[in-house]
Amino acid sequence: MASTFLHTQQDTVADHNIKGEKNHAGIRFLVKLSAVDAGIDEVQSWILEETIKILDVKSASLFLCDESGDHKLTKKMRSEGGQWTSQVISMDESSEVEEAMRTRSQLIFQVTPGSRIFYIPLVADSETLGVMAVESEQKKFDSDLLAAIGESLTHNMAKSKQARQAQETIQAMQTFQGQLLNSRDTLRALFDSSPTSIYIVDPGYKLIAINIKRADLAGRSPQDLVGKQCFSALYQRGTPCPGCLVEETLQTGSTTRRIERRWFSKASAIELEISTFPIWDNDRQIVQAFLFEEDVTERQQLQASLAQSEKLAAVGQLAAGVAHEINNPLTTIVANAQLLERSLPAQDTDQLEMVGLIIQASDRASQAVRDLLDFARRERYELAPTDINETIQRTLALIGHELGSRSISLQFDPAMDLPLV
Numbered sequence: 001m002a003s004t005f006l007h008t009q010q011d012t013v014a015d016h017n018i019k020g021e022k023n024h025a026g027i028r029f030l031v032k033l034s035a036v037d038a039g040i041d042e043v044q045s046w047i048l049e050e051t052i053k054i055l056d057v058k059s060a061s062l063f064l065c066d067e068s069g070d071h072k073l074t075k076k077m078r079s080e081g082g083q084w085t086s087q088v089i090s091m092d093e094s095s096e097v098e099e100a101m102r103t104r105s106q107l108i109f110q111v112t113p114g115s116r117i118f119y120i121p122l123v124a125d126s127e128t129l130g131v132m133a134v135e136s137e138q139k140k141f142d143s144d145l146l147a148a149i150g151e152s153l154t155h156n157m158a159k160s161k162q163a164r165q166a167q168e169t170i171q172a173m174q175t176f177q178g179q180l181l182n183s184r185d186t187l188r189a190l191f192d193s194s195p196t197s198i199y200i201v202d203p204g205y206k207l208i209a210i211n212i213k214r215a216d217l218a219g220r221s222p223q224d225l226v227g228k229q230c231f232s233a234l235y236q237r238g239t240p241c242p243g244c245l246v247e248e249t250l251q252t253g254s255t256t257r258r259i260e261r262r263w264f265s266k267a268s269a270i271e272l273e274i275s276t277f278p279i280w281d282n283d284r285q286i287v288q289a290f291l292f293e294e295d296v297t298e299r300q301q302l303q304a305s306l307a308q309s310e311k312l313a314a315v316g317q318l319a320a321g322v323a324h325e326i327n328n329p330l331t332t333i334v335a336n337a338q339l340l341e342r343s344l345p346a347q348d349t350d351q352l353e354m355v356g357l358i359i360q361a362s363d364r365a366s367q368a369v370r371d372l373l374d375f376a377r378r379e380r381y382e383l384a385p386t387d388i389n390e391t392i393q394r395t396l397a398l399i400g401h402e403l404g405s406r407s408i409s410l411q412f413d414p415a416m417d418l419p420l421v
Contacts, residue, residue, distance in 0.1 A: 043160070044076060045084060047153055055146060057136040058115070063097045064130040073097065073130070089350055097131045104128065104146060111135065118143060120150035124158035197293035202278070203250050205229045205240060249276040259296070261346045271297045323369045330369065334362040371398055385420035 036090040048060045061077035067235045068298045071091040077082070091098050098177040100107045100119040107119040118141070118206035132150050180392045191198060199207055207226050215222045218234050231244075240247070245256035273296045279288040344351050372396060396412060403410055 016219060041154055044153075047149065047156075048076070051134060051146075051149055055134065055136065055142065056138065057134050059135045061133045062130060063094065063133065065101075065128060070339050097133070100131045101128050106143065107145075116141070116147055120146060122150060122154040122157060124154050129154060129157050129161070142351065199230065199234075200288050201230050201246060201291065202288050205231060207248065209234060214293065245274075245276050247288045247289070249278050250286055253278045253280075254284050259300075269297075270295055271300045320373055323372045326371075327366065327369045328367050330362050334359060334366065367397070388421055389414040 001096075030313055034047045041331055042060055048062065051057065059077065061075060064074045064076065066072040066074065073089050073091055074086060074093070075089050076086045090103075095105060096109050096117070098216070099120045104123050105122045106121070106364060109117050109119070111117055111217055115137050118134045118136065120134075122129040122132060132153060133144055134147075175270055193214040194211055194213060197211065197217060199210035200206055201213050207228055207230050210222050210225050212222060215236070218225065220233075224234045231240050235241055241258070243258060245258060246255060255278070258274055260272045261269050262272055273294045275292040275294075277290040277292075278286045279290055281287045337355050341355045341359065343350060344355065346352075374394075392412060392414070396410065
């Protein structure tokens with residue numbers, strides 16, 4: 001009887017020593033785990049290996065939740081033989097894991113009379129990251145140490161996830177920043193390459209932005225002008241320019257447009273079309289005004305030229321009507337002069353000469369009328385072979401009087417062998 005008691009007491013002491021060694025090993029493991037700096041996959045593999053050694057269990061595995069939200073689990077297992085396996089399974093395939101995740105509490109399931117599986121949910125900040133499962137054949141199992149390992153693993157996984165999310169956020173911000181910089185550079189290039197003067201002012205007439213075109217007109221760089229009041233920096237004035245419509249745009253949100261003549265010297269002036277547009281913020285409040293200054297001098301000149309052309313066209317139509325009125329009496333004069341010429345005796349040379357002069361002058365007047373009518377007539381212009389000499393002669397006949405009034409003597413010597421063009 002004494003022998004049996006002694007043996008039992010020795011066994012108890014041995015068990016106590018083994019448990020103490022496991023506790024020391026577990027503490028060292030937890031301390032090392034809290035300071036480990038490695039990739040999450042390496043950490044998980046190392047934890048499973050150490051868990052098998054320290055707790056002297058048959059196997060250890062991890063069931064990790066899919067971050068996409070699908071009902072999928074990634075099962076990672078390190079067996080006693082050292083084989084590392086990983087596979088994706090459905091949550092429905094393991095009801096025990098699903099229950100541990102749902103209840104967020106440690107569960108123990110009896111697999112065989114001599115084997116149990118402990119399920120430790122890994123929960124961080126109300127988020128279930130997965131479940132750690134350990135199969136043990138020991139009658140006395142240190143579930144507290146397993147829970148501590150699970151807690152440390154959870155902390156490590158949460159820290160790794162936060163680091164990964166922070167890295168992804170940084171990368172996303174860097175990408176977004178790059179896109180913003182690219183968009184800014186593109187807009188700046190468009191802003192500065194515009195042939196139109198552009199600038200933006202706030203309600204205090206302060207220049208917020210100005211393109212190179214407008215800055216060059218002021219003889220300064222955009223950087224020197226930004227932040228200064230537009231009427232002072234661009235026009236050397238102490239107050240807003242007369243007729244400026246920026247205030248109207250800022251107060252009413254309306255688009256305005258006006259024409260201004262700007263003198264750069266006593267003999268040099270340009271016509272500017274100045275347009276203002278409102279800029280709204282997210283609260284639909286007008287915060288700035290956008291100004292375009294477009295040089296419309298050439299356009300104004302073209303419009304004036306078009307108006308002059310329309311006047312000339314009207315004069316041409318009037319001249320054509322007058323020519324018709326002149327042509328009728330000329331025809332009568334020529335006809336009567338020819339009749340008079342025939343009725344005069346051949347020996348009356350003086351009378352015949354005077355009648356001949358009347359006919360000659362009438363023919364010249366009739367030819368001038370015909371040329372004027374041909375010039376004023378609206379025609380359909382078609383490309384066709386033309387005698388260039390004839391065209392020049394007809395033109396000279398029209399402007400002969402103008403040349404004579406200016407004391408210009410013009411000699412035309414046409415070549416007789418020119419081809420049609």
